[in-house]
Amino acid sequence: MREQTHPADEEALSRILRVKPIWSGMQAAADAVNLAEDTLLHAGPAFKDPADIVKPILNSACVAAVFNGLAPNFDEAKTGIHSGKISLKSAQDHDVVTPLAAVVSSKMLLHCIEDQSDSQVRAFAPINGGNGPAPRLGICSPDALAHLSWLHQSLGPALADVCTDGIHLLDIAAQSVREGDDCHGRTPVGTRLLLGKIQSKLSRQSLGQDFIGFIEQGPSFFLNIWMAASKTILLGGQGVAKSSLITVAAANGRETGIQLAGLPGRWFTAPASPPKGDFDVNLPGSRALGAIGDSAIVDALGFGAMAMSFCPVQKTNLGHWLPPDGLATGSMLTAAVHPGFADLGLSVGITARACISADRAPLVSLGILDNLGEVGRLGGGIFEQPKSMISHGLSELTSSG
Secondary structure (H helix, E strand, O other): OOOOOOHHHHHHHHHHHHOOEEEEEEEEHHHHOOOOOOEEEEOOOOOOOHHHOOHHHHHHHHHHHHHOOOOOOHHHHHHHHHHOOOEEEEOHHHOEOOOOOOOEOOOOEEEEEEEOOEEEEEEEEEOOOOOOOOHHHOOOOHHHHHHHHHHHHHHHHHHHHHOOOOEEOHHHHHHHHHOOOOOOOOOHHHHHHHHHHHHHHHHOOOOHHHHHHHHHHOOOHHHHHHHHHHHHHHHOOOOOOOOOEEEEEEEEOOEEEEEEOOOOOOOEEEEOOOOEEEEOOOOOHHHEOOOEEOOHHHHHHOOHHHHHHHOHHHHHHHHHHOOOOHHHHHHHHEEEEOHHHOOOOOEEEEEHHHHHHHOOOOEEEEEEEEOOOOOOEEEEEEEEOOHHHHHHHHHHHHHOO
């Protein structure tokens, strides 16, 4: 741990270092987090008004509402959302993490990730949608609905059968980093290693080869699981009085926000600017949506953009979008080498105190979505968390009783 670390931060950090996340099962959101049938969960802080919902999340919410039986078609789903009959809430306030514009409904199956030694420390994530009309892209179409149904009615039950013995995730993540993943922007190695642990059981199912092919063709399959693992690890430090450990980081396309261990449940937010990055499509920069997704939780732990120095491909693709000396940000802000990554020297745990002391903000590698909700993913980039919300959070923490 860093010298002169605040005692409260030391305590929170020591707690997260003890968490050993395992993938223990699949549960419907209604059972996992007691999600009401007429409530949908989205990434980032909650929207203040239905009129504020960005188009990609609105699109995914309409698809989710029809999937859940809340509306017979997309138009009526949109009406129900804008009227408040169908409510949208922050996923992370329910210990759920969801990527980009993906929305969670009560009937969707979630990966359950829990601490090996304390099953009450747990978080959840939806199934990664792979390629095609995946929920995270924020597209509203019949194909998106059909794909969502396949994920949760075909693939999901199959996944429930292959993780019953508990799959340890730290070993997978560590080996994936050794082989060049960053556990956020790049997870192909993690996906391959995870598939290696479940392939035998999947292959014995009637549609097993279809499921295996889907995972093989979707190199981000491990990402959602590692998002929930990162959330689980950080939940281990939640509630330590006076600790400035960042335990939540997420954005909804309009606002970005964090929470601190010592002030659980309280968001500190700022406007979400678009990530800085290159487009893969021929569209103007004005089409870029502001930062979006709960996957920022991965970088808040110390992976993703905060571990880009371990990932040659990301350095090549995104390194030129980092701020000056950006590759050093991870080592500057993270607090302690994680025992599961000791041979790599990879550190985890970012505190608001460290950010203010170093006058540096955490970095996040994010996909860039179309703000009109028509194209889906435009490219990828780097998002620098606003210092204002970090300093606000620390100020409120310092003045709290």
